[in-house]
Amino acid sequence: MVQEFDVLVLGGGYAGLLAALRLGKRLAGKPFRVGLVDRNPYHTLVTELHRVAAGTASPTAVRIPFAKILKDKPVSFVRAEVHALDLRERRVDTSAGALHYKILLVALGGEAETYGIPGVAEHALSATALAPARLFRYRLEHNLARYAYTQDDAFRTVVIGGAGFTGVELAGELAFRAPDFREAFDLPDTEGGLRIFVAEATDRALPPFPEELGRYAARRLAERGVRFLFGSPFREVREEGVLLGDGTFLPARTVAWCGGVRAPEVLRRAGFPIQNGRIPVGNDLRVPGFEDVFAVGDVAFFVDEDLGPLPPTAQTAIQMGPQAAENAAALLTGGSVQPLRAKNRGAVATLGPQDAVGCLYGRYRIYGRLAFWTKRAIEMRYLAILRREAGWYTP
Ligand SMILES: Cc1cc2nc3c(=O)[nH]c(=O)nc-3n(C[C@H](O)[C@H](O)[C@H](O)COP(=O)(O)OP(=O)(O)OC[C@H]3O[C@@H](n4cnc5c(N)ncnc54)[C@H](O)[C@@H]3O)c2cc1C
Structure with a gap:
């Protein structure tokens, strides 16, 4: 069955989900159709997956059903595997059939960068x-x-x-x-x-x-x-x-x-330019040469004027998704696109429960329990952003 969308978001991770929610908000009540495609019926809290791997968190603790988040939202969720993209025909081939779009927002996340190491x-x-x-x-x-x-x-x-x-x-x-x-x-x-x-x-x-x-x-x-x-x-x-x-x-x-990520194979095959393993984007998050295609999150290679290349992190993804959504909505409604103004709030790496190490705002170094609880606060902040963007949803 052929389905048509004004904006189609591929991938419901940190970047894609926030983008879809923002599009739903901006285009509510207008005659535009927004679609979100993901292979899973749930949003995954990827930043917690090392805990699932070690068995310190259960799989159910790190996923939130899209059905709950998108309930009553003007966003059509399509559970499907993305198999191929035809950028000229503006078509995405999926396990649920062909999806046509006017504007595409690519947010499929990264796959492991193996550097060709055998095995x-x-x-x-x-x-x-x-x-x-x-x-x-x-x-x-x-x-x-x-x-x-x-x-x-x-x-x-x-x-x-x-x-x-x-x-x-x-x-x-x-x-x-x-x-x-x-x-x-x-x-x-x-x-x-x-x-x-x-x-x-x-x-x-x-x-x-x-x-x-x-x-x-x-x-x-x-x-x-x-x-x-x-x-x-x-x-x-x-x-x-x-x-x-x-x-x-x-x-x-x-x-x-754990050697890093690159844009998934399905996007490499689609004919996107690739730089440092990812899709280069301009400051409005569009892919140069593809005026109706945005790339956000881990798939995107974005160089900020002040911060340099942004790392493939959830922090980057949650800034890119909503900005790309604003720009896509602007293209549809006759507004003007805006550049991403990225902020580097820093990062914290956990060393097991109760211990961590981090660097905030490029200056403040934190260790031990303080760093660990800062990391927890960062995770809670993301859930708060999700709740705000979704309007009603309480995780
Ligand atoms: C263990 C671990 C810990 C991390 N810790 C941190 C941290 O502490 N702080 C931080 O900022 N970052 C952290 N990161 C990095 C962060 O998780 C990623 O940068 C972030 O998930 C990228 O978001 P995204 O939206 O681009 O992609 P993702 O969150 O990966 O979402 C991609 C979505 O696309 C869907 N998808 C992919 N391919 C297909 C397909 N072919 N068809 C249909 N659907 C598809 C997936 O199901 C998924 O829902 C961590 C990563 C890992 C693995």
Whole structure:
């Protein structure tokens, strides 16, 4: 069945959902049709997925049904997988049929950037969506159960590729759960039971942060048994373990890849320009050469005049989504588009429950419980923004 939309939003993550809600608000009562497409029937709180992967949060705690958020909103939700885009015909082919648009807002989020490292896609999991995060948890527990039969240390060894935000946060949650795992799976007392390695290509943790914060994170996690291998890029991942850059083979049956994100394959195939793995956008968030297409969130590569390239974070996505929506509404109603005025409020990385490290407004360094509760406040702020944009919804 062919469906037609004045504005079609692809992806209901941080950027796409806020964009759809803002479009619903701006175009309410006007003869325009807004559509939102997502493969899942729920909005995922991706920033919590390391907790699902480690088993410290349940999958139901990190998802909110679109049916609740969009109830009574002038936004049509289409649950479908996006298979292909025909930018000339202004058509999106999905598992629910062809969707036609006048204006397209692309917000499909990122997929793992594997840099072509052999075996990463086949044998490592990335917690970029709920399904792989849940699979990581079950793979880990399955492997720990197999340790009891084999006594092979590879089954109680986890290797995380990348000591950026996601890798460090995952290591922190796993280290916190290590005593539970030891008891539940009869792991030996040696080396804390669960063996956790973080292999990082550079010589430090949390590269976007000031060096001292990366050192703090590495020290705190090392105290909890996490072993950092700096200057150790993944060369290959095999079913039995990871081959590192210096030729060392690390036997491990559970491997996580946290090496960054890029625009998904479906967008690369569509013929968008690609820069640094993502779709370059102008300051009004439109893709150069495609006047009726906006790209927002992790898929977009945006260079701010003052801040430089914006990182692929939820913080960036929640600023881009509403601005792109305002601009799309302006195009439809004869208004003028405005540039994104990005703000850098800073970032906080958790190191397990009750500990974190962060840098706010590029200046203020925070550690420990203060940083942890600041992170919780950031998460609550997002839910408050969602509630405000949705008008009535109380998470
Ligand atoms: C474990 C983890 C922790 C993080 N912690 C932080 C943090 O503390 N702070 C921070 O600012 N950022 C953090 N990030 C980064 C942040 O989560 C992302 O930058 C953010 O999710 C990007 O938002 P988005 O809207 O672009 O994409 P997403 O939130 O990924 O949403 C994309 C949506 O598109 C849908 N979709 C994708 N492909 C298709 C398809 N083919 N068909 C249909 N639907 C599709 C997905 O189902 C999803 O709903 C973290 C990321 C991870 C993985």
